[in-house]
Amino acid sequence: MSETRKTIENVPCTFCGCLCDDLIIEIEDGQIVKNTNGCAISKEKLLGCNENRLLQPLINGSPVSLDDAIQHVAEIIASSRRLLIYGLSSTENDAHREAYKIAELVRGVVDNTSSVCHGPTILGVQSSGEPNAMLAEVRNRSDLIIYWGSNPAAAHPRHIPRYIKKEGEYIKDPKEDREIWLVDIRRTTTARMVNKFIQINPASDLEVLLTLRALVRGHVLDVDEVGGLKIDQLKEMAEHMKSAKYGTLFFGLGLTQSRGSHRNIDAAIRLIQDLSAHTKWTMMPMRGHYNVAGANKTSTWMTGYPYAVDYARGYPRYQPGEYTAVDILANGEADALLNIASDPVAHFPIDAVEHIKKIPVINIDPKINMTSKLAEVNIPSAIAGIECDGAATRMDGLPIYLKKVIDPPEGILPDREILRMIYNSLMKVLKK
């Protein structure tokens, strides 16, 4: 073994909400050369961490010094009247803190990417509550698992192998003792990994959930079929769910982003709550970005609200549908955008993107993305969990400490440092 080669164990993977913390990373000459235990996505992300990097700050496409870039950013923000700060779900918690501080200082709006993924889940929680799950509990106890509108085989590759098909303390033989169902509108790759695939008609989730709920409550329904499923099949499902010892519902964007949106989630929550009167049932959103759960959490303790926060009046106000990034852009309200660790130009609806094109954009990201191409200022940052440490939250709420395993490229700083510098120079500009 050469002197410059080292191995770091128990490294958390900062890609998806599973935050698997068992990677073994080998480093040679300051570069990651091997990732053991990581899934294909994880390997690509870690081994490819140098690809597509931006190595110097840019103003209007021309390289500048970091100080000049920061100064320019401060001027943009200072002259804006309604700044939108957006992103955060793919960076660590300390960066969030600095972002809220800037939002408060200039009375801007701050939102995270949950507003375009599991925002409806939060709205569902706000009308009904939520009987949550935790991953090791599921592994240790759950005998019936349902994935609904979620395709973990593609989006969370180790979810099934690491947490579900592994033995747990009271599920000694997961093949025998645990049943897995998938409910979706199409046969995805996950279908191959489950015991039962239940195909429902597109946009019928709400009806199917409400029917199951009625059946669990013992109502007799005078219909033959709901959402493409025979009523007898639904009855059987309801009975099976009632007789499980410990059930878990994992749900994805197929449920939050399809017709019904937060109403689907509300119905799912009420179903799980009703089942709780019979046996144990829990549920968990399949959070995508590795720290989107953390973004909701930091926003909640620092501002009082999980996302869509407006400081225009000098204190936080919350209004999804109004202070959510897509809405504030599509309404033409925001007059500057500070984007951190996300790519709204690639993911937002067209009217929101059209407005982004009209306003100054500051983009902080380790890599070149669609948003960087439109940005007036680009500041490259270190990759959290690889090139700087920090904390993040697993999809089930577990906080995990992220490691720094290699140095960032020369002169590149963590998001939190960049944001602190912006805050400080903003203070100076505002004093003038």
Added chain:
Amino acid sequence: MNDEIVLKNGRVFDPMNGINGEIKDICISNGKIVEKVSGSAKEIDLKGSTVMPGGVDMHTHILGSKVNMARMMCPETNRHSPYLATKNTRGGVGGITPNSYVTGYLYSIMGYTTVVEPALPPEKALSSWEEIEDIPGLDIGLLPLFGNSMITFRYIKEGDVNGLAAYIAWILKSVGGLGVKVVNPGGTYAWAYGGNIRELDTPVPQWDITPRQIMHGLAEAVELLGLPHQMHLHPNNLGKVGNVETTIAQLEALKSVKGHKKGRSVVHLTHMAFDCLGMVEDGKPEWKYLASAGEEFAKYFNKNKHFTTDLGQITFGPVMTMTGDGPFQFSLYQLTGGKAKWANLPVEVELPGGAGIVPFNFVPTSPAHSLQWATPLEFALNVDDIWRCVMTTDHPNGGPFMKYPLVIAWLMSKKLRGEWIEKAHKLVQERSHLSEIEREYTLEEIAITTRAAPAKILGIERTKGHLGIGADADITVYGFDSEKLNLAANPEKIIKHFSQAKYTFKGGVQVAKKGVVGKHLHARVFSIHPRLDDGLSIRSEKEIADMIGKWYCHSYENYTVPARYREHLEIPTEIDSTSISA
């Protein structure tokens, strides 16, 4: 030195040092109370003011996933309570569950300087430290949960109290804890399969051990380690009519635990309001048979010195119930006919079944709520040793901490109690003795129940809860002259002054003045680090690593809260627990 201050001519209530309303100067230097200061010290004239040690809240839920779940689930509870940012302070919301910044500010405004978060799921501690970074103006203690942990169960099952003590020591060090919290021992575990355990000797599913064994073993382990704070207990059978009986049975079961110091209590029974519900004669455990057991429990309390307690006083109005007692929370949700919101948060291995959160409203028109309100007051006004009885509301369960001034006023003023008995349901007069009680707490007694007693019970009385030489300069100045103002006759004045201290000093720094917070001070965290015998340490770490490897799905190496989140906040006290053998 320019950080020296002398507080002159205030009327001082410092029960730990036997000072009861004397005019006295207090000297501050370097954040501490000292004998004297130099001539250049800043002088503040407190003539006509009342001076007490900073308030100590020994049981308040101000951080962690359950509080964040409550904030996220119920934005409506904060919407109408904006808190504006200023040049020196951050903005936020100040409803039932204020955001972190405002939590600190509101405590400072009331004159509180030390608080304890009593429900820390150990594996989630990293988040708590991140939150504490944003809770200004307070010294904070954390009590990790042990009563339903599979690791605890394993040691109990094997009868290995030394191993259990070593596990506690390891957790306290790994997460920065101050003591041991036990919630519904075994009962919340049973909730992992939809059940509960209400009786002392009912076996826990899958484990074949009982709440009696769990509680007793944990209390013994705490005393073996010599922790400054005794086991902090939320008993089984919470919120059930007539549960005063099972609570007394639980306390009886702990009598045989040997305290590590003579004369010291071995258990702290928390939020007695929820644990001591009475029942009319020949009644059944149903709400319509509820009666106050405040006086009955006070009799037991006066006779039995092996425990201390806090009130968990119920105040009328909207609250946010949140406990590690998942099955109790679910029953509360069912009590609303499933109309309320209900969240449940399991913690893998450490709190299977999980904690619950249900927003709730205590209304004076309800007979049950009225009697629940009367119970802790009836108790507090009948106890003969206030050093063992602490005023709390179990924030935000019985009411938000912002209602402490109202609770203090109820304790101090028969007149005010009379007015509220009028507002409450008439059953309060039939099924409680509250209206007959003449007693009114004195200012000295208030200083005991809100400062000196909690500091002593927490084992932090060297520097907290008093104003003697060497104490931290945590000082509250109230803007009334107790010689001139008849408080009992003017309860609205009690509420006014205790809601807004004239000055609050934290570590010698003036943080608040008449409702305005002028300084955003970083929090500090008190923790206990027991030093173990090497042999025990080695054995225990190996066992814990094995159990974490087997039961959790994150790694042993990533369990401990890293120094970078702690070292600038934590003030660890090392204690010698090396006498416990491997």
